[in-house]
Amino acid sequence: xxxxxxxxxxxxxxxxxxxxxxxxxxxxxxxxxxxxxxxxxxxxxxxxxxxxxxxxxxxxxxxxxxxxxxxxxxxxxxxxxxxxxxxxxxxxxxxxxxxxxxxxxxxxxxxxxxxxxxxxxxxxxxxxxxxxxxxxxxxxxxxxxxxxxxxxxxxxxxxxxxxxxxxxxxxxxxxxxxxxxxxxxxxxxxxxxxxxxxxxxxxxxxxxxxxxxxxxxxxxxxxxxxxxxxxxxxxxxxxxxxxxxxxxxxxxxxxxxxxxxxxxxxxxxxxxxxxxxxxxxxx
Amino acid sequence: xxxxxxxxxxxxxxxxxxxxxxxxxxxxxxxxxxxxxxxxxxxxxxxxxxxxxxxxxxxxxxxxxxxxxxxxxxxxxxxxxxxxxxxxxxxxxxxxxxxxxxxxxxxxxxxxxxxxxxxxxxxxxxxxxxxxxxxxxxxxxxxxxxxxxxxxxxxxxxxxxxxxxxxxxxxxxxxxxxxxxxxxxxxxxxxxxxxxxxxxxxxxxxxxxxxxxxxxxxxxxxxxxxxxxxxxxxxxxxxxxxxxxxxxxxxx
Numbered sequence: 001x002x003x004x005x006x007x008x009x010x011x012x013x014x015x016x017x018x019x020x021x022x023x024x025x026x027x028x029x030x031x032x033x034x035x036x037x038x039x040x041x042x043x044x045x046x047x048x049x050x051x052x053x054x055x056x057x058x059x060x061x062x063x064x065x066x067x068x069x070x071x072x073x074x075x076x077x078x079x080x081x082x083x084x085x086x087x088x089x090x091x092x093x094x095x096x097x098x099x100x101x102x103x104x105x106x107x108x109x110x111x112x113x114x115x116x117x118x119x120x121x122x123x124x125x126x127x128x129x130x131x132x133x134x135x136x137x138x139x140x141x142x143x144x145x146x147x148x149x150x151x152x153x154x155x156x157x158x159x160x161x162x163x164x165x166x167x168x169x170x171x172x173x174x175x176x177x178x179x180x181x182x183x184x185x186x187x188x189x190x191x192x193x194x195x196x197x198x199x200x201x202x203x204x205x206x207x208x209x210x211x212x213x214x215x216x217x218x219x220x221x222x223x224x225x226x227x228x229x230x231x232x233x234x235x236x237x238x239x240x241x242x243x244x245x246x247x248x249x250x251x252x253x254x255x256x257x258x259x260x261x262x263x264x265x266x267x268x269x270x271x272x273x274x275x276x277x278x279x280x281x282x283x
Numbered sequence: 284x285x286x287x288x289x290x291x292x293x294x295x296x297x298x299x300x301x302x303x304x305x306x307x308x309x310x311x312x313x314x315x316x317x318x319x320x321x322x323x324x325x326x327x328x329x330x331x332x333x334x335x336x337x338x339x340x341x342x343x344x345x346x347x348x349x350x351x352x353x354x355x356x357x358x359x360x361x362x363x364x365x366x367x368x369x370x371x372x373x374x375x376x377x378x379x380x381x382x383x384x385x386x387x388x389x390x391x392x393x394x395x396x397x398x399x400x401x402x403x404x405x406x407x408x409x410x411x412x413x414x415x416x417x418x419x420x421x422x423x424x425x426x427x428x429x430x431x432x433x434x435x436x437x438x439x440x441x442x443x444x445x446x447x448x449x450x451x452x453x454x455x456x457x458x459x460x461x462x463x464x465x466x467x468x469x470x471x472x473x474x475x476x477x478x479x480x481x482x483x484x485x486x487x488x489x490x491x492x493x494x495x496x497x498x499x500x501x502x503x504x505x506x507x508x509x510x511x512x513x514x515x516x517x518x519x520x521x522x523x524x525x526x527x528x529x530x531x532x533x534x535x
Contacts, residue, residue, distance in 0.1 A: 030453070030455055031450075031455075034452065034453055035446075037449055038446040038449045038450070041446075041449060042333075042442060042445055044329060044330060045329045045330060045332075045334045045337060046334060046337055047334070048331060048333070048334030048335075049330070049333070049335050049336075049338045050334070050338070051330075051334075052330070052334060052335060052363065053335070053338050053360060062359050062360070062363075063351070063355060063356070063359045064359075065351075065355055065359075066348075066351055066355070070350070070351075074348050075347065078337075078341070078347070165316040165319065165320055166320075166323060168320055169323060169324060169327055172324070173327075176331075176366070180363070180366065211314075218315070219315075222316070266330075267327065267330075270326075270327050271323065271327060274322075274323040274326055274327065275319075275323065278319040278323060
């Protein structure tokens with residue numbers, strides 16, 4: 001699914017974008033695009049820091065000695081600055097390659113998850129942090145909408161030939177969070193399962209079968225192996241951060257889940273963004 | 284010397300029957316998804332590594348978290364930075380050995396490594412000298428100038444590492460396009476890269492010639508086509524051709 005499928009009527013407008021003066025400028029100065037993209041990356045890094053530090057605190061880990069309200073207040077200007085730079089540089093790059101983005105599923109996935117991420121970071125998380133972890137009714141509804149958009153986005157992400165391998169990043173991010181902040185028993189069990197998974201996956205897709213002989217089979221193994229691993233990680237992650245043993249005094253259960261969701265949604269935005277140019281697809 | 288070593292890494296290990304196209308490096312570049320997943324992981328890890336180091340540096344500059352002791356960030360945030368750094372080095376090293384010659388002779392990669400070393404030296408210096416006095420300034424809203432200098436150097440050098448990293452994909456700075464720029468040409472040691480490229484070009488043309496004259500299936504030695512190889516022509520780099528190198532306009 002992409003914007004071309006959904007809004008074929010926009011074709012003339014997209015075409016006019018790629019015939020404007022901006023694209024001539026970018027064609028004349030070959031270095032301009034990478035420079036703009038560098039700023040996109042610097043802002044991405046800043047955003048990553050702000051999102052991680054604040055939302056880990058909402059999850060009840062990281063800088064737990066400080067209140068979420070204080071962390072939110074300190075990081076807010078940098079979060080906003082990062083989002084503004086990301087959007088401005090993104091619009092510049094997007095205008096230049098508009099025709100390509102128009103027919104790329106990865107770009108559609110990115111815009112969906114970006115909507116969910118902006119809802120969460122600017123609408124929900126700020127209010128939750130300022131209210132000391134309490135979630136107001138509007139924030140609850142917004143978080144629910146964001147969750148629905150995100151689930152829709154990753155279901156397309158995981159099932160679209162081309163960008164699908166990019167969903168691995170979301171699973172790995174969840175894995176890292178669980179391994180970094182989970183209990184000792186979770187680390188040992190999930191670590192052991194992961195080691196077995198890596199060895200088994202390598203054996204199945206390189207030794208027993210390999211992509212050059214059994215392409216379709218290896219692709220199918222890849223898909224199902226990642227789905228099983230994703231379910232396993234999700235199970236451990238939810239057990240750790242929203243299970244019966246999680247400490248409610250540092251951060252309430254729903255607040256933890258909102259922090260976790262916000263981090264994973266931003267990872268989805270970045271991952272689908274990077275996979276616009278990777279994994280082949282429809283050219 | 285390093286050129287020869289990396290040439291060996293790119294063409295020999297894993298190669299069957301001496302065919303460089305089957306080496307591990309070439310297999311990684313031509314892999315189904317492995318190269319792409321590693322590259323994207325490398326980029327996404329910036330959110331973890333650079334993102335958290337920016338937060339710590341801003342505290343050292345006295346810009347944010349002024350009421351929070353530095354040691355809180357040092358203990359709670361810096362471990363995340365270290366984890367991110369480990370992941371970047373791991374993915375970066377594997378990606379380097381996918382096309383070691385390309386990176387070794389890249390102006391931007393060399394600049395990136397210089398600023399990476401500068402950033403590392405800055406961290407080392409900070410930990411050796413400045414952090415010893417941490418008890419004196421830990422709770423200060425605005426730490427002393429030496430601490431601020433370390434933070435500013437860190438921000439500047441990591442920022443440049445990220446920018447130069449993105450520039451590596453800029454093909455107009457590859458050796459074959461750098462002949463008009465003697466400083467960059469020398470900086471990237473393009474001499475040895477181009478020598479090999481010219482030789483490869485010659486070998487390729489010989490092969491073509493040999494194939495054309497199917498009747499005379501003689502392996503021609505080097506001298507025969509010495510003059511025909513124009514250095515301006517791009518060399519036939521088989522594995523690099525199929526590499527999913529991010530071209531301008533590929534990212535997002």
